[in-house]
Amino acid sequence: MKTKKIVITGGPGTGKSSIVKELERKGETCLHEISRQITLDARKDGIEQLFLSRPLLFSQKLLEGRLKQFHEATAFEADHIFIDRGLPDVIAYMDFFNTPYPQTFVNTCGKHRYDEIFFLPPWEEIYQSDNERYENFEEALKISSYLYKTYKDYGYKPIEVPKDSVEKRCRFILENL
Template sequence: MITDRFYILTGGPGSGKTTLLTALEQAGFNTVAEVARAIIQEQVLTGGTALPWTNQQLYTEQMLHRSVQSYLAVKEQAKSSGESLFFFDRGIPDTLCHAVMTGQGISAAMDAIARAHLYNNTVFILPPWKEIYTTDEERKQNWKEAVLTYGQMKAIYTRYRYQVLDVPTGTPDLRKAFILAHTKG
């Protein structure tokens, strides 16, 4: 099955996901960018309101829609790429986690989307790492929120029957080696 080659890297904000994905990309692996950050950047640039600090519901709808679009585009790409692995910076269940954390809950439609768009059963979660945590223009969560997000992510992925593996802290190369030791392909 093609989606067995789809691995998610998730975790709270500022845990090193982007750095780790860059290391995987530099090693020749396919990586899929996070849609949430792109939405924020686009909305700020265009004066839009689909922002987590302006309109949570619209932002969540955009995240879900764009996550599905990204997933389907990668699925099409994977059909022609043989045995290549794909590493996603967050997956569709991350949107569901966001909905729960912002009090919106998971609708039946959201649940159905998450169950219809599957990834490899192994999900890599990066735990909070205070030594590297920073905020920026798109990442406004404080440390306490980052820790809470990590716990909620773990709970959501477990709810959808994924096996969640904690990626140990360390250099990007050590983290990359851990992930590659736990992937098929």
Template sequence: MSERFVVLTGGPGSGKSTLVEELEEAGFARSDEAGRGVIRDQMAIGGPGLPWKDPDLFAELMLSWELRSYGLAASSGLVFFDRGVPDIVGYLRLEGRPVPAHVMEAARAFRYHRRVFVAPPWPEIYRRDEERRQSLEVAERTHASMVETYREFGYELVELPRVPVEERVRFVLDALDRG
């Protein structure tokens, strides 16, 4: 099953979600990014599970979101994930927070395709918004943390080129065909 689950990761504002949306337009199943989803939900209810209020609670809510997304994807064919469980490990490390044993276990147990696509920092397209409050410098550090974390979990990293989204779609599909 895990070979059908393809992760796109990297720092915020590097075109991951746009690429996942374009892959969905091409007919593939996808997951929604946990971080943005949790932030949107918590802001709507005035909840405390926000990265700028309670990073540990935010991480737990993202873990729950990712595990549910993984389970829902089990009945689909090829699924593109806008981040995966290891991203939570990378996030906690980036924030200088301890990584609970159950989060490490989830990252080991819930596996994805061996090739993980990494969107590099892309200053020309980076934009802050209500949910993305990080600076470009933090986005670059996030990218580095995700690269280190996915490598630690044994994934083969494939850097996405900084090209228009249609070309990124072709790049991803070609890389999966070769793998």
């Protein structure tokens, strides 16, 4: 049985992590966002914001981690697995920050395909900053548009998740698999 890889994506502060945690609570198989862990690991090494100080290194680590998740998802014996952000997110952020990246980034995203993309639109009422989220809401809006465009450019048809309670958003996702 082929496990469907389903990405939950969207700009910062759109509720991705809350939705993934709720899906997991409901018994769904989920893989969590890894960028915060990369940021925390860099802080242990004395680098406050790895993405800001060495964006290509940060993005390379992120691409490698998401590629590892992609392969891990294939090993699960489940009908589907939810993944908090996918490989094209790396490209979208690099493009947003106008940071050059090697062709291997593009090749990796093109070669490793997800089955479904659920896109969470910007939502100012739930947006919050924290120690790892350094974007303001205006930047989050722009990042969101880069994410949507990047997935479209890779041939995906993202399904927009309505702004609603976490429970109703999860129900929408499960009903639209």
